[in-house]
Amino acid sequence: MKAIQFGAGNIGRGFIGALLSKAGYNVVFADVNKEIIDKINVDKKYTIHVMDVECEEIVVENISGVISINNEILEEIKEAEIITTAVGLVVLPRIAPTIARGIKLRKEAGIKTPLNIIACENAIKASSQLKAEVEKYLDEGEIVYLEEFVGFPDCSVDRIVPPVKSENILDVVVEKFHEWNVEEKAFKGTIPEIEGMNLADNLMAYIERKLFTLNTGHAITAYIGNLKGYNTIDESIADEKIYNIVKKAMTESGMGLVEKHKFDKEVHLKYIDKIIGRFKNPYLKDDVSRVGREPLRKLSENDRLIKPLMTARGFNLNVDNLLLGIGAALHYKNGEEPQSTKLQELIDEKGIKDAVAEIANINDNDLLERIEKAYTDILEV
CATH class of the missing domain: 1.10.1040.10 (N-(1-d-carboxylethyl)-l-norvaline Dehydrogenase; domain 2)
Structure with a gap:
């Protein structure tokens, strides 16, 4: 199973990417930060430091990285089952053309397995906003394909992940509390089982x-x-x-x-x-x-x-x-x-x-x- 996490920053690594890895996905982090992506590909793991009343360390493995503006990301999109983002609302329009190109390739290759794209941003209906941006780069036939095989469930995310510097640039400090509520009815195909993802009917x-x-x-x-x-x-x-x-x-x-x-x-x-x-x-x-x-x-x-x-x-x-x-x-x-x-x-x-x-x-x-x-x-x- 493959998942792509657009945004390899603290929230991407410290929250959503970690949940996807724990659920058994090979998580591909996509980012423009070459230093971070190179480090991910060398170490193949990082540590989350949960700092709260009860502290613990969680090692996140089964990861790789790609530069999000290079063509190699398109092959990853072709093979992915789920895409998540933690890039900030203003960046969503910038990654939309890349996601659209990946969807075009999936259609051209005849791929009919569902792809669900969840924008995990601090905004109302961020996935719907991303969908609208992606559609700008698709023709009528490609939009028909998207409507059948690509879901854009909206979500709400909640975890405080402050920018704490550590010896390893991949390691992240987080609070213990986290909440990820995802719109159940918007998924395409079988809904993935991800511990920590709460399915909501009144998102x-x-x-x-x-x-x-x-x-x-x-x-x-x-x-x-x-x-x-x-x-x-x-x-x-x-x-x-x-x-x-x-x-x-x-x-x-x-x-x-x-x-x-x-x-x-x-x-x-x-x-x-x-x-x-x-x-x-x-x-x-x-x-x-x-x-x-x-x-x-x-x-x-x-x-x-x-x-x-x-x-x-x-x-x-x-x-x-x-x-x-x-x-x-x-x-x-x-x-x-x-x-x-x-x-x-x-x-x-x-x-x-x-x-x-x-x-x-x-x-x-x-x-x-x-x-x-x-x-x-x-x-x-």
Whole structure:
């Protein structure tokens, strides 16, 4: 059995690639990083260091690597049963032409065994987005082939994998918790048995539960922590004032989920407690700069700050702490991060209200005024 993991970074190696290897697949990591790919092909294994209350080491084997922009990846796609990605949402359009060429070759070779492609990104319906990009490079007959033999199940993924340097560039540090929910009905052919892959029939509820809880709380912790001069998530959440805002913001977003998806309120509140407990893990040393990067994306209308706000507000729920989190995000300054620079340029040029209106697609003046106030109020925390 062969699986291809596009993206041989920390998440690709520390989460999805490891689950595929454990399930018995020969995992081919595809990446543009020659140093990483060469090391994979020399060592044929790496170690995952699980750093939590209980620590352990997991050796991942049965792996190889290819440069994702070289032609050899096409032969791997021809033979694969499953393709996963962990490249970042903005990179999906860049790998789409390669995946499309591989699908063309499968059709030309008369291959009728199913191929399932799962984009494991921090985004809503990333696999569907990847499918739309792939179809741009296929003709009508090839799209007919794709619809019959190639599945694009959407998923939600949840594991904190910080960029920790080790002596071996392949080794990865992760938390013990992980969750991978995949849309059951979208698979083509027999669904693969992969320990750690949960099949979901109401995937959007899982996607939004993760987005509105882990991603929302993580981002707000990072942005307020950055404002207060902290370097890591565990340092930030240890600050009682930050903890209180984050916990209340996660509860506000959570009540929106309870209303929208009819979650059990008490069960969801316990889930919030579990998630915020993960932020306290002292072993991960997760940088606020990593969690806070790409603020323009994180302030967009369908992402972790604005969507929970609009959902909760749509049910006439309190959103005061979500607003404070958004206010903190608007202060994010990191000279090494292009989106941070662009964000501050927009604010300098247009002011808070007009900048937010453009970034988040908000045209409600009352809400824009509340965000502007939160931008000032967060400085007093």
